[in-house]
Amino acid sequence: MNIETIQADLIDEFSIFDDWMERYEYMIELGKSLPMIASEFKTDDNIIKGCQSKVWLHAELENDTVVFTADSDAIITKGIVAILIRVFSNQSPETILKTNTDFIDEIGLKEHLSPTRANGLVSMIKKIKMYALAYQTQIGL
Amino acid sequence: MKNQSSNTVFDVDTIRKDFPILSRTVNGKPLIYLDNAATSQTPQQVVDVIVDYYSNYNANIHRGVHSLSQEATDKYENARRTIQQHFNAAHAHEIIFTSGTTHSINLVANGFASLLNANDTILVSALEHHSNIVPWQMLCEKTKATLKVIPMTSEGDLDMKVYDELLLLKPKLVFVNHISNALGTINPIEEMIQKAHHVGAAILIDGAQACPHIKPDVQKLDVDFYVTSGHKMCGPTGVGMLYAKESWLHKLPPYQGGGEMIAEVTFEKTTYAGLPHKFEAGTPNICGGIAFGAAIDYMNSIGFEAIAAYEHELLEYATEKMNTIEGMRIYGPKTNKTSVISFNIEGVHAYDLGTIVDKLGIAIRTGQHCAQPIMDFFKISGTARASFSFYNTKKEIDTLVEGLEKAAMMLR
Structure with missing residues (x-):
């Protein structure tokens, strides 16, 4: 699916909530429905640093698109990573690299974007973009 | 209520x-x-002191002949006396102003670098905050001394039986916090100090978590070093203190070089200032020190x-x-x-x-x-x-x- 459409859908889904509790409950739900990461990828190497909770992120190249799988031991963090995967997974490296993260602000989760937040959302985005850059180089070769 | x-x-x-x-x-x-x-x-009482300092008598201390400098110096030294009285130190110059507990610990660790060698052992408790582990690891790397850990029991108390055994190694130094920050455990420091001294070890107590709740008497404890931070006890951040017995302050070399800590300087030789200035290089956190004193006054008023x-x-x-x-x-x-x-x-x-x-x-x-x-x-x-x-x-x-x-x- 087109990355803009996915973002617009997310913004739309979150717009029906009046307060933070409903937004968080939805995020928790997204976290719970995140498909399991294959256990062989839940390694220390795949842990994203900068999170108070543990986040594992794995990437693979399939048909020139990057497929991300992830997990976290904290459910809110897992919800955040689920949102990122919905947006960025199955996209081309080029699309991933040029897409900004304004949608996070628009779904009312701006507070998580601060680089000093202990949830490491910024680190997750950085890691996603780094994978994209690596695969772009690989395809280019 | x-x-x-x-x-x-x-x-x-x-x-x-x-x-x-x-x-x-x-x-x-x-x-x-x-x-x-x-x-x-x-509290507002401490905030007022900070505002008063910058509104009325902000000046560098200890060297100005002008009135503002004198006023600031008097207030700063009064704060030192407030802290001295609060902890019942024998002398005001046994109170060294630092930027906080971590700085105080590093000051002591750095001083011991010249007193330890590869045959020496130092003990640190398993209940420590990182700031109380890393400086000693660094010290041991530098001096090749051995770092041993006093373990915890499953209840979260220090294992005093193992402590007794470790003391047989005749450590030069023991480090333990008065109260653990993660668990709130109050350690039996009176007993630990006594036992450390019995084998000739010096002992440093990290009081950062204790001082907001209790009033330690450093003379009664007979502790060699006691450290704490202002911001844990209603004071501002960026200021703290090291209490050390006068004899130790004479034994330890200065931590940092700079203004305030020297008596005479030529390119051949510098003689150090007396206590406490030997350990207070550069312009200190003057306002912070004064506010730290005010915070202690506030807590004592309650x-x-x-x-x-x-x-x-x-x-x-x-x-x-x-x-x-x-x-x-x-x-x-x-x-x-x-x-x-x-x-x-x-x-x-x-x-x-x-x-x-x-x-x-x-x-x-x-x-x-x-x-x-x-x-x-x-x-x-x-x-x-x-x-x-x-x-x-x-x-x-x-x-x-x-x-x-x-x-x-x-x-x-």
């Missing part, structure tokens, strides 16, 4: 009026501040006995209420602790818990509390920690418990 079961006149409502921050809201809810073990809030009695009451109340939450596990000792509750709720990550209760205006700490070895000991990735101060109320604890229940319901 009047605190009626205590013998002292302790009116928490009146006390709360001294802290303007306590009447603000967070995320649209009244702030409930329960991260006091990380930093305490600052009284440490009254504070301890009231906080104990809050701790018992909170422990009882929190234990009613399904799946609650509280870490550390049941008795012999300060008003800190380190906990987890089964099936809920501490980070999630902290995030949700923050939305309800409640500030608690989550994570490893800079004490990873303790977390490893309990085989957990972290805990949530609520720490109570004399300006907290039982009503706030009720709101915390409601908030935790709500969060657990959302997160499970």
